[in-house]
Amino acid sequence: MMPVTAAPGVVPVGGEVLPGYRVEALLSRGGRVDTYDVTSLERDCRAVVKVVRPDRLDDAHVRAAVRTEGELLTTLAHPHLVRGYEMVTAPAPAVVLETLPGATVAALVDDRCLGVADVALLGRQLASVLGYLHRHGWVHLDVKPDNVVVQEGRAILIDLGLAARPGRLERGMGTDGYAAPEQDAGGTVSPATDVWGLAATLFECVAGAAPGRDPDLSRVPVRLRPLLAACLQAEPGRRPSLDVLRDRLDSLVAEPPRELRWWSRRRR
Structure with a gap:
């Protein structure tokens, strides 16, 4: 992640955003938090600090x-x-947080859409971590290419800033293009909401753009089309469970690759 231009209220380079954390750069200024690249003086290593913006305290x-x-x-x-x-x-x-060298999935897709084999592997890894969150009683609610970092073939989910317990949610909590319909509407969120976000992420990996509310499935390879179509159903109850999604992705991962596998080797 590249540093951004400093804005009013941010800690300057060389200052301590928290005791023992020296700022190297401001990475991003969100609506709620500032994210810094820092050196942890205690650990003698780089780290990332997400801190509530001064004007949102x-x-x-x-x-x-x-x-x-x-x-x-x-x-x-x-x-x-x-x-x-x-x-x-x-x-x-x-x-x-730990510093994650590597590229986001969004950056990889900016270079080139992914093949089915790599998308299946990516989806399988994300299904694994989402299932782990769900079994602990949480939904992520912001699965998107910008929130997945690729590190030597390993997909790492980041940013749990919207994570919540299943249930009613305030309207508009999420990212346009990746939030499920019930999330946009302020309805009841559940593991099915993350199934939508995961499917929207995989759709962008093969089509180059988020699916929106009326996805053009003709842009999706035939082997993935039925699965993504099911996951992007407007009604949460019509989407496959994460377990079913995992099993179908396992089947795709097990298939002999039909294209050059490059996702796990690019932008190290």
Whole structure:
């Protein structure tokens, strides 16, 4: 991730965003948090800090979301989930994360659409980590190519800033193009909501763009078309379960590759 131009209220390079975390660059300024590339003085290594923006400190919902993300990433562990080092509550709620060298899936797709074999492997890895979150009673709610980093053939899911328990959700929580219809509408979210997000991500990998509400499945390779069509049903109850999705992806992964496998080897 490349640093962005500093904005008012951010900690300058060389300053400490948290005690013991020296800023190397501001990576991004979101609507709720600032994300910094830092050096951890205690660990003597680089890390990433996501901290509530100074102008959002009075927002209890934002503070709670960052605390939830920190609690999840420092207590849950999975090979396809970004690792959290620690959660900090003062001077501002923040979570300290491992640095992930590699490219996001969004960056890879900008270069070239992926083949079916690589998309199946990517989907299988994401189904594994999403299933892990679901079994612990959480839904991710923001699965998209920008939130998956590829590191030497391993897909790593990041950004649990929207993670929530299944149930009613405030309207509009999610990313346009990847949020399921019930998420956009402020309805009841469930593991089926993440099935949509995963399918939308895989759709973009093969078609070059998010599916939208009326996906053009003619852009999807025939071997993937029935599966993605089922996962992108408007009604959550008509989507396959994550277990069914996993099994179908396993079948595709097991097939002899029909195209050059490049996703796991590019942009190391």
